[in-house]
Amino acid sequence: MNKKLIMTQFKREIWENKVSFIYTPMFVTLLILVIASCAALYSKGVINGNGMHFNFSSNNEHQEASVIVDGQSPQSQLHGPDDKQARQHFDIQTVVSKDPSVFNGMVMGIMYANCALLYLVFSIVMSAYSLRCLFDDRKNKDILFWRSMPVSEAVNVLVKVGMVLLVIPLIMLALNVIITLLVFLSGLILFGVKGIPFSDLISSVVHGGSLYIPFQIFYELLFSLLMSLPIIGFAFFSSAYAKKTPFFIFASPALLALLDKILNSLFGIDIGVIDLFALYGRALATTSAAFTLREAFVFQANMIIPLIVCIIIGSLFFAGSIWLRNNRYEI
Amino acid sequence: MENIIHAQGIHKVYGKKIALDNIDLKIPAGRIVGLIGPNGAGKTSLLKGILGLATVSGDLRVLGLNPFTDRVKLLEDVSFIADTAILPRWIKVSEALDYIEGVHPKFSREKAMGFLSKTNITLANKVKDLSKGMVTQLHLALIMAIDSKLLVLDEPTLGLDIIYRKKFYEALLNDYYDAQKTIVITTHQVEEIEGILTDLIFINDGKILLEISMDKLPKIFYELHVDANHKTAAMALNPIHSRSILGGFSMIFENADASRLEALGKVMTPSVADLFVAKMQPVTSVIGE
Numbered sequence: 001m002n003k004k005l006i007m008t009q010f011k012r013e014i015w016e017n018k019v020s021f022i023y024t025p026m027f028v029t030l031l032i033l034v035i036a037s038c039a040a041l042y043s044k045g046v047i048n049g050n051g052m053h054f055n056f057s058s059n060n061e062h063q064e065a066s067v068i069v070d071g072q073s074p075q076s077q078l079h080g081p082d083d084k085q086a087r088q089h090f091d092i093q094t095v096v097s098k099d100p101s102v103f104n105g106m107v108m109g110i111m112y113a114n115c116a117l118l119y120l121v122f123s124i125v126m127s128a129y130s131l132r133c134l135f136d137d138r139k140n141k142d143i144l145f146w147r148s149m150p151v152s153e154a155v156n157v158l159v160k161v162g163m164v165l166l167v168i169p170l171i172m173l174a175l176n177v178i179i180t181l182l183v184f185l186s187g188l189i190l191f192g193v194k195g196i197p198f199s200d201l202i203s204s205v206v207h208g209g210s211l212y213i214p215f216q217i218f219y220e221l222l223f224s225l226l227m228s229l230p231i232i233g234f235a236f237f238s239s240a241y242a243k244k245t246p247f248f249i250f251a252s253p254a255l256l257a258l259l260d261k262i263l264n265s266l267f268g269i270d271i272g273v274i275d276l277f278a279l280y281g282r283a284l285a286t287t288s289a290a291f292t293l294r295e296a297f298v299f300q301a302n303m304i305i306p307l308i309v310c311i312i313i314g315s316l317f318f319a320g321s322i323w324l325r326n327n328r329y330e331i
Numbered sequence: 332m333e334n335i336i337h338a339q340g341i342h343k344v345y346g347k348k349i350a351l352d353n354i355d356l357k358i359p360a361g362r363i364v365g366l367i368g369p370n371g372a373g374k375t376s377l378l379k380g381i382l383g384l385a386t387v388s389g390d391l392r393v394l395g396l397n398p399f400t401d402r403v404k405l406l407e408d409v410s411f412i413a414d415t416a417i418l419p420r421w422i423k424v425s426e427a428l429d430y431i432e433g434v435h436p437k438f439s440r441e442k443a444m445g446f447l448s449k450t451n452i453t454l455a456n457k458v459k460d461l462s463k464g465m466v467t468q469l470h471l472a473l474i475m476a477i478d479s480k481l482l483v484l485d486e487p488t489l490g491l492d493i494i495y496r497k498k499f500y501e502a503l504l505n506d507y508y509d510a511q512k513t514i515v516i517t518t519h520q521v522e523e524i525e526g527i528l529t530d531l532i533f534i535n536d537g538k539i540l541l542e543i544s545m546d547k548l549p550k551i552f553y554e555l556h557v558d559a560n561h562k563t564a565a566m567a568l569n570p571i572h573s574r575s576i577l578g579g580f581s582m583i584f585e586n587a588d589a590s591r592l593e594a595l596g597k598v599m600t601p602s603v604a605d606l607f608v609a610k611m612q613p614v615t616s617v618i619g620e
Binding site: 152 | 422
């Protein structure tokens with residue numbers, strides 16, 4: 001395998017799709033950082049113990065923060081919000097100094113906010129990319145140039161698959177790690193200056209799992225992408241097959257399902273399309289924790305067969321796409 | 332001399348249309364071959380077969396390889412420009428250089444930079460910001476920097492103005508061509524490549540009408556300009572084509588006796604364009620009668 005050629009093919013994909021694969025996700029992360037910084041500086045923060053429901057409100061009249069620890073809010077022990085002394089007791093520094101584990105929640109909360117937005121962005125990017133990556137070059141005739149180079153269609157298609165299965169999760173991992181480290185380091189400086197012991201802060205994040213969670217998300221994302229291979233593979237196949245609009249081919253199974261439903265209700269004929277979808281739906285349901293990027297997801301033995309089946313179906317679609325690119329298309 | 336392209340009984344059908352009709356073709360190394368034919372003649376089908384972009388039946392070998400099954404290996408020694416301005420619009424010049432350097436073992440970045448230095452193209456330019464002529468210059472610079480044995484150009488200057496067309500062929504001849512390289516060109520602008528060709532192939536309706544070296548052309552084909560008084564005598568010598576011109580007729584003869592023609596009027600070597608018309612429109616369609 002020619003590593004230089006493969007790396008160049010990946011570079012080509014990134015050059016061609018740098019707005020959707022690089023610039024937009026980076027903008028999202030930057031946006032989250034800016035919002036988090038603004039919120040931390042000017043807003044009231046409401047933080048719970050594990051950081052999963054971290055949020056800010058922007059009421060400048062009440063520049064204060066509260067934290068729910070062990071089910072009890074410190075706010076309940078203090079005076080009303082108009083009391084200046086009370087506000088001082090409720091700023092984030094005070095809360096963190098009382099309970100350093102809140103720092104972990106803050107880091108994790110911002111990372112999850114970033115992760116959720118990236119997940120949304122990459123879902124759109126991945127769908128659009130899978131549907132057009134083997135179609136656009138034929139439509140705009142760029143294929144005349146690419147085909148003049150000694151690169152096989154197998155390499156071409158597999159690199160595009162790699163973009164979805166590997167590059168997207170890696171970019172998400174990198175951005176999640178970056179935002180985690182940035183929030184961690186800036187929090188460390190901010191709170192450290194205020195006199196909160198570094199050891200408490202570091203211990204809070206290390207034991208709280210903030211530094212580990214991006215890798216857990218990466219693993220869950222890889223798993224959910226593998227479980228989605230039949231859909232991704234069919235999108236690639238539609239892209240390679242389409243003469244005009246890949247989406248119509250991609251949507252054709254929905255029409256088959258409708259036909260199945262009609263035949264079943266009118267004539268009692270079951271062609272099995274809906275059953276097949278239901279089966280796939282059940283397989284996905286067993287792994288839904290991975291799709292929702294829950295921290296608690298753990299790979300279980302009953303997921304092995306569905307995973308293998310999904311990989312095989314997806315691989316068949318990719319093989320079909322390579323065959324189409326080699327044999328069906330003529331410039 | 333070893334044949335770069337060896338084709339025997341090449342056949343290609345699209346539906347009911349025969350694109351290539353049992354074509355036999357041998358192109359040795361070091362030649363510049365003009366593949367000339369009207370639209371739909373089969374030129375592009377033949378080139379697609381040679382480049383492994385389409386299947387054809389029959390025995391086709393390019394550099395000893397089957398172009399369809401060995402396409403990737405073949406493209407290490409074969410370059411092509413299939414059309415003008417087909418470089419990806421989003422790509423930067425620097426990225427195009429990086430890309431070809433990364434995937435092509437016979438690409439020389441230094442050569443490409445040398446060719447580009449003679450143009451107004453900069454590394455930061457994107458293809459979409461370049462004029463059509465500049466895109467062609469860029470494409471040619473990239474392709475000429477590949478040390479390939481065969482270069483295939485399918486209508487490479489289509490849509491370009493005369494200045495870019497001249498520059499294109501000058502660069503091709505001066506900067507790329509040598510005795511080890513073979514170039515196959517298809518174009519409608521035959522008069523512009525006439526001076527650089529070593530061989531000529533006419534194709535029509537999927538068949539080769541003429542395959543000749545440019546050296547032999549003056550010994551086989553003659554163009555005779557006659558006035559009306561000698562028209563009948565000239566027609567008796569069986570021209571392959573005749574047309575009326577100012578003050579008389581122009582006739583093209585194949586394998587005729589030159590001395591007999593000289594007795595009737597002015598004899599010269601026909602241009603490739605005139606010969607092409609003569610071969611496409613035989614004498615039965617004599618104009619001016």
